[in-house]
Amino acid sequence: MAERNGRTVRDLRRANRTAVLQRLYFDGPLSRFELGPVTGLSSGSVSNVVADLVADGLLEEAGSVDSDGGRPRTLLRVAPASGHMIGVDVGETRVRVELFDLTLTELARAERPLEQRRYEVEGIVGHIRDGVAQVLDAAGIAPERLLGVGIGVPGIVERGPEHGAVVHGQTIGWDAVPLEELLRAGSPLPESVPYFIDNGAKTLGQAEMWFGGGRGAHNACVVLFGSGVGACLVTPDVENGRAVEWGHLTVRVRGRRCRCGALGCLEAYAGAEALLDRWREEGGEPPSGADEETALTAMLAAAYPADGAEADPVALAVLEETAEYLGAGLSDLINLFQPERILIGGWAGLQLGTRFLPAVRRHATAYALRHPAEKVTVELGRLGPDAVTVGAAILPLADFFSRGGRRPEPLPVGPAPAWRTALEERAPH
Structure with missing residues (x-):
């Protein structure tokens, strides 16, 4: 039975479950009495939904608080062990795989270094498969208990019915790679466990907006500054964020060659790989055989020596120029999207x-229009180097919440009988 706006009783029940779960997740523990005002549900609806979620094992008691003259009120919280997610960061220097419980407490992790920035597809697929198997084994979690595997990747991700998520990663040499299909082939995970694959900047943005410096903002840009650069835009129209290829805006006509093949991209000046290349070209000497993270540490030590020694003028000049390029790039985000906050991770x-x-x-302030520049704050992200992995794990978690705390149902072999659909829609909530 559908309401006039097209919503069925099942839709309403799912929305009520979602509202209670999310409030307890972000603001809990809370009592049933407190859940009413923060969810907008009646006391009867709250009682019914809570009973349903407790029966499903998603909620548990978390002590009690005194009430005004009555019996103590029982506090409720989301049960950490009621679900598990895996987050994967396909980064520039390593593939990181982490297993989390429902409250995003890390249970196990595995890392696979990428030697000489090798992005062979089969190698990456193997790293992900092996990492998933390793963290599940380390924590003793059965694969079928997973809500899903979220994966953050470099590049543009498209989805289709035939191949699932397909990655166009021009900077790493991936041309329409059917990553989801490749992971499914020979996967240790059952078909019931979904993959959620998205751009790494998007997963970073998701993490910062849920748990980091973006909480409470309605309009924000979260910048991923690694070997290259990217950004995630979050607005009221795109609540879960949208990755934008900010690193490939042209900042200098006929400028340096970017990893994508074009000339003058922001990434060719502001990414860590380009920054270190420019230092070498100007006579800088990173440690021999060092990876990018170690080399950047050495460059910072040369530019800003801790012992009062004389700074390396070349390293300092390159860093100052990079700050200007990055600020100019941020001014484009400020002028185009007028965000409340910009977070750099x-x-x-x-x-x-x-x-x-x-x-x-x-x-950024000097290059941007005055009015939007006066309203924006520019800060560092708060979640540290694991933010992309955490954000990847949020992808299956967000899907789980949107379903009212229910796992995806297996696809039916044929259409359900009309009588079954009618009974489900009329069931009390």
Whole structure:
């Protein structure tokens, strides 16, 4: 039975479950009495929904609080062990796989280094498969208990009915790679466990908006600053965020060659790979054989020596120029989207840290239009280097919440009988 707006009783029941779950997840523990005002549900609906969620094992008691003259009120919280998710970060230097419980407490992790930035598809697929198997085994979690596997990747992700998620990663040499299909082939996971694959900047943005510096903002840009650069835009129209290829805006006509093949991209000046290349070209000497993270640490030490020694003028000049390019790039985000907040994350952004931030802010303000620049704050992300992995794990968690805390139902072999559909829609909530 459907309401006039087209919503069925099942839709309403799912929405009520979602409302209670999310409030307890972000603001709990709460009592049944407190859940009414924060969800907008009647006391009867709250009681019914809570009883349903407790019966499903999703909620558990978390002590009690005194009430005004009555019996103590029982507090409720989301049960951590009622679901598990895996987050995967296909990064520039490693593939990181982490297993979380429903409250995003890390239970196990595995890391596979990428030697010499090798992005062979079969190698990445193997790293993901092996990492998933390793973390499940380490925590003793059966694969069928997973709500899903979220994966953050470089590039543009498209989805279709034939191949699932397909990755177009021009900077890493991936041309229409059917990643989901490849992971399914020979996967240790049952078909009932879904994959959620998205751009790494999007998963970083998801994490910062749920748990980090983006909480409470309605309009924000979250920047991923690693070997390359990318961004996630969050607006009231795109609540879960949308990845934008910000790193491939042209900042200099006929400029440096970018990893994507074009000339003058922001990434060719502001990404860590390009930053280190420019230091070498100007005579800098990163440690021999060092990976990017180690080399950037050495560059920062040369530019800002801790022992009062004389700074390396070449390293300092390249970093200052990079701050200007990054600030100019942020001014484009400010002018185009007028965000309340800009958060800078990613391993390179966090490594450059607070020493780098004032110059970036100054240049962003100088290049942007005055009115939107006066309203935006530019800060570092708060979730550290694991933010992409956490955000990837949020993808299956967000889907689970949107279903009212129910796992995806297996696809039916044929259409359900009309009498069964009618009974389900009329069932009390």
